[in-house]
Amino acid sequence: MKTDQPLLPGTTERGVTPRAVHDAFDPARLTQARRLAGMTKKDVAEHLGVTPAAVGQYETGVTKPRPDLLPRLAATLDVPLPFFIAGRPSNRLDSSMAHFRALRSTPKAQRERALAFAEQVWELTYALEKRVQLPPVDLPGFAGGEVHPGVDLPLDPAAAARELRKRWNLGDGPVTHLVRRMEAHGIVVVLPAADEAARTVDAFSSRSPRPVAILTPNRTNDVYRHRFTAAHELGHLVLHGDATGDSRQEREADTFAAEFLTPAASITPLLPRRLDLAQLTGLRRVWGVSVDSLIYRCRELGMISDATASRGYQRLRALDGQPGFTPEPVDGFPGEQPALLAQAYELAEREKGLTIPRLADELGWHPARVRRLLCAPDTRPILRIASHS
Template sequence: MRAEEAAAGFSGERLRLARFRAGLTVREVADRVDVSHAAISQYEIGRTRPTPAVLARLAIATGVSAGFFVFNRRPVSARGLDGTHFRSLRSTGRAGRASAWAWSELVLDVAEVLERHVRLPDPVLPMRSLAPDAGRDELADAAEELRSVWRLPDGPVGHLVRQLEVHGILVARLAVADKGIDAFSHFQGARPVVILGSDKGDAARSRFDAAHELGHLVCHPDADPGGEQEQQAHGFAAELLMPRAHMARVLPRRFDLGAYARLKQEWGVSIAALLYRARTLEVISDAAYRRAVMVMNRRYGRRTEPYPLDQPERPALLATAGEVAARSGIGIDRLAAECCLPLDDVRAIIGDPDPRPLVTV
């Protein structure tokens, strides 16, 4: 798309999204484009539009194509950053969260373009809005309803990321979710999206992150970062991955590393999570819990555990959709062009469902 056409259909919210993607401030964009920072602000709120020449410079400055700024593309999620579920607000600044959130919007952009060529699963997500004072029983009911609607097995849920994707939730592992953010999610448009960090070798912790974000999507239609919702999402994740009816029967009444290691492998959760669950369900006392944690810390440190699980679960929906589109002649170069994004961005978002080299005989 030519700059003249893009300028005629210019969307300020798409400029803000491009700026967040690039990790730039208003002033930094203004300096690169050689206009005042007030002009950039006016563009973003929709009060004025850039000339074709300025728009071309905006595209270069933010690393996207001119067509990215056009208003008839997918609308940016209405509640934006404030409608997104982040963890502690102390771990990263607003600029870091804005950059991460922008990538979740790019995931939605890529999915929309893919759906021009292939069909993705329709979202299936039961909603159980919880009040701030909701207790354990309500969290258990919400997790049980999800299990019922998704027809999950009566026991370990298996590949959790695959379950999210089968039920129409977009999942991506991106480096932008690292450095204090870990994971985040939102459901503000046609599809829910979950972003997981890319650098976690801890499969158990990563699965818990996915379950935590699923808890937000099910229980919290309105985001309240840093509030009671975080504890509720933790509680939901525990109920989903370690349902009380099973855990009350199988958790050891005393600390037995071998028994906990076997449960870790069977249920796909960390020994630390199992110990905390045992304490929460009063299978062990607070004193026994503290002793077990001290033993684990003394033997293995605070950040490592024995008997690691396999590699973290990898999303496959977008990568598989890309492969299907490619078989129809719609390669990743064309997808990137239709998204008006750099090829590397689309590759990072789509990912690879199995990065291991293929052995042929």
């Protein structure tokens, strides 16, 4: 639903006139806003009364929209008029810089929409980080890592998972509060609202310039699937510098996630020698992984045959919804919900006097947009005020 009415020519929004926006028009902002809105160039053209080719020229910088068209353009894309002004920090992403769990089945328009969302996550993070010192990036293998710069993990996914557990001092038991731990090690984790641009893709992560993992809402009805997805994205961040979207990278991220959440040396003695769903359900709660994953782990570790695993999945589907076999929503597990950006804002608000309207003006967004991206529960990493701010 659009929140703004078009301005009349010559009037101002936040003290900015359409003529001033025209003079400082940033073509990349139009592309970002259009992708966030899930619109094609043809869609935008129809709203403006111009040709799709004209919109294409606006986005490439060949020409600029006339001043009288800019208020209508802002209203069409549901952004403030100053959104289009050049000069704000930005981080342009493309598909080679992000890992999508279902790349081939995700339409290009949906990927572009999700990438535009990730760009705005970076912009919000950058604005907050000017005021608040976020946890340093403690992620070996990540090019921008601050704690282990230039230190790579083993190429083998399982070995990399074991090494990261060691470096993060996780011991050999269950990983509790996975999302909170990722944030505490400098990874920005976002769980978009159901109406956000990223909802149309399964999950994805980006390595540049601060690691970001976006965990989409379609998995929040089951905390165990959600945790595996988070570990899967963590695997991409440490293993894969370039996103190819091929099945090999997806398998490697799955292997990493399985070993990170359930190390073979620790889980093997606990797994049943004969398929026992009741026993696996008990392990599910302790280790924070789904029974499906545990059945797969049994087969992967050679404890059951493929046929036995297949029968196990069939029995599991028949028990769906029964006590002990129901999904557990993420909202019942605060440690598995992002909190870093919300806590950073609260600290900047308390110590620096930052307000939502002020932050929105700085970003060129509607205040409601800022609030949506900051929405998070109360589980918080420890942050300090940056000494240079």
